[in-house]
Every structure is written in C-alpha cells, then in structure tokens.
Amino acid sequence: MKDKEMSPEIADPKCKCATILSLFIFFLIVGLSNLAYSNPVSQVAKKELVEKPEVAETKKKSTVAFTYYFDSRDYNTLNMVNSVPDLPAGLKLWGFIDFNAEQNNESARFELTRYFLEYRLSKPLFPNGKPALKGLNLEVEYNDSNGPDNDVLRFGLTYKHSFSFFSDSKSWLQWRYHPYETDGSGSQISLIYFFPLHERIYINGFADLNFEDNGPDRWVAEPQINFKLTGYMDAVVEFRYNEFEDVNSSLDGFGIAGGLQFKF
Structure with missing residues (x-):
C-alpha cells in the first residue's frame, strides 16, 4: 500500500510523469470504451441464456474510477483506481495511481508534481476448494x-473473507502479508476492509504496518466514508495518516481529504 510518500527535497516534477500519464490516459480510454460498447443483450442471446442457464457465465467487468480530492494540508490529489478481475490463468489485476501536489503550498495546490502508484497481480490458490480456502491468494x-x-516489488499471501458487521453479509476483510521486498528493507502486513452502513453509505480503507530492518516500524492508514450520489458518482471523505511523512519535519503526516469519485 502507500508506504513511502516522498519528501519535497527528492521530488522531481518530471519524475517519469510522461509514463504515468500515458497509463492514466490508457485506462481512461479503456473505461470510456467499456461504456461505449456496453450494448443491451440481444433477443437471441437472451433466449440462449434462458434455455441454457447451465452454460451461461457471469464475467466480472473491468472497472476504472477517478477521484479528485482537496486535502486539509493545502494540496490536491487526483486518484485513479482500475481493476481487471478476469485475466487469463485466473489472474486478477488491481491498482491505483495518485497524482499529488506539494504539501502546505496553497498557491500551487493544483500543480500535481508528485506521484505514487501501486499495482497488484493475484491468483487464487484454491478457486474450487472449500469455502474457507477460496479467499487465499498468491500476490x-x-x-x-x-x-x-x-x-519495489513485494511477494506474499492474501486472505479475504466475509465479516458480520451490523448483520450485513456484504462486509468483508482482507489480510495481506508480504514477507519479501526487493529493496531488502523489511516486510509488510496489511488489512483492507469494506463495511456497508446503508444502501448508499459505506466505509472502506486500509491499514499497513511496515516492518523496517534498519529503523522503527511505520504505519500508513486511510479509512474513508463513501456516499453514493448516483450509479456513477460518489462523495468521499478520506482520513489520511502516513508515519513516513510524520517523521519528516517538512511534512505533516495527518490530513483529511474530501472529494468526488466518478466510476466507469
């Protein structure tokens, strides 16, 4: 997860942004094309589905979402999240890119000169196993x-399962453990969660604990509350804590951000 937001002294406005923006534009096109070509099912196809329900498969759709935040630390964030749940060989891809302005600079809060990205490729270990094992993945x-x-690359296991929260069956938790990192700096454990409070309100987020071999362990956490405005738009309030930033005298590790999310 978001473990190392970089300090201003090492931030480079050019910082591979051409490559990152290319990815940004690519996934925007993918998201829009999904909308453009999502035609209604034809009458013939409907008949086949009715007559042969046993061979009909529900394929999970790829999704793209964009959120624009205003952070209480005088900077803005453009976030893109995309998910591709049905890759060959049972693989799933999920990831995000954050484009951030510099902290504590109100006059430049719209200048998105920093970035952080995270992408995860996972595969279920027991896709047809017992219910207790279906949530176990390599990642x-x-x-x-x-x-x-x-x-940095991280390698490890994840386990996702349902969790009774206010008697809602849609709530879930995902535990993640990455014992190996290619930078040799330590390891990471994480918890990701989703709790519906109402048909239009839900809480989700994550908490990471980063174990550092040559220093104190550090927390990064971002719980958020989402309000569904329409089928394609949410209002979001996000609470942000980054202990890597908190120990830097020129940065503030805690902030609150509000924004709008558009889903495709």
Whole structure:
C-alpha cells in the first residue's frame, strides 16, 4: 500500500510523469470504451441464456474510477483506481495511481508534481476448494514513486473473507502479508476492509504496518466514508495518516481529504 510518500527535497516534477500519464490516459480510454460498447443483450442471446442457464457465465467487468480530492494540508490529489478481475490463468489485476501536489503550498495546490502508484497481480490458490480456502491468494505487488530507486516489488499471501458487521453479509476483510521486498528493507502486513452502513453509505480503507530492518516500524492508514450520489458518482471523505511523512519535519503526516469519485 502507500508506504513511502516522498519528501519535497527528492521530488522531481518530471519524475517519469510522461509514463504515468500515458497509463492514466490508457485506462481512461479503456473505461470510456467499456461504456461505449456496453450494448443491451440481444433477443437471441437472451433466449440462449434462458434455455441454457447451465452454460451461461457471469464475467466480472473491468472497472476504472477517478477521484479528485482537496486535502486539509493545502494540496490536491487526483486518484485513479482500475481493476481487471478476469485475466487469463485466473489472474486478477488491481491498482491505483495518485497524482499529488506539494504539501502546505496553497498557491500551487493544483500543480500535481508528485506521484505514487501501486499495482497488484493475484491468483487464487484454491478457486474450487472449500469455502474457507477460496479467499487465499498468491500476490505480487509493485510500488513506485518520485525520485530514484523508489520502485519495489513485494511477494506474499492474501486472505479475504466475509465479516458480520451490523448483520450485513456484504462486509468483508482482507489480510495481506508480504514477507519479501526487493529493496531488502523489511516486510509488510496489511488489512483492507469494506463495511456497508446503508444502501448508499459505506466505509472502506486500509491499514499497513511496515516492518523496517534498519529503523522503527511505520504505519500508513486511510479509512474513508463513501456516499453514493448516483450509479456513477460518489462523495468521499478520506482520513489520511502516513508515519513516513510524520517523521519528516517538512511534512505533516495527518490530513483529511474530501472529494468526488466518478466510476466507469
């Protein structure tokens, strides 16, 4: 997850942004094309589905979402999240890119000169196993951010399961453990969660604990509350804590951000 937001002294406005923006535009096109070509099912196809329900498969759709935030620390964030749940060989891809302005600079809060990205490729270990085992996955995670030598790969396991929260069956928790990192700096455990409070209100987020071999362990957490305005738009309030930033005298590790999310 978001473990190392970079400090201003090593941030480089050019910082591979051409590559990142190319990815941004690519996934925007993918999201829009999904909307453009999502035609209603034809009458013939409907008949086949009715007559042969046993062979009809429900394929999960790829999704793209964009959220624009105003942070209480005088900077803005443009966030893109995309999910591709049905790759060959049972693989799933999920990831996000954050484009951030510099902290504590009100006059430049719209200048998105920093970035952080995270992408995860996972595969179920027991897709047809017992219910207790279906949520166990192998996972590879890739992180990158401003500055030289900030990219890292993590390898580990995840386990996702339902969780009774206010008697709602849609609530779930996902536990993640990455014992190996390619930068050799330590390991990470994480908890990701989703709790519906109402048909139009839900809480989700994550908490990461980063174990550092050559320093104190650090927390990063971002719980958020979402309000569904329409089928394609949410209002979001996000609470942000980053202990890597908190120990930097020029940064503030805690902030609150409000924004709008558009889903495709």
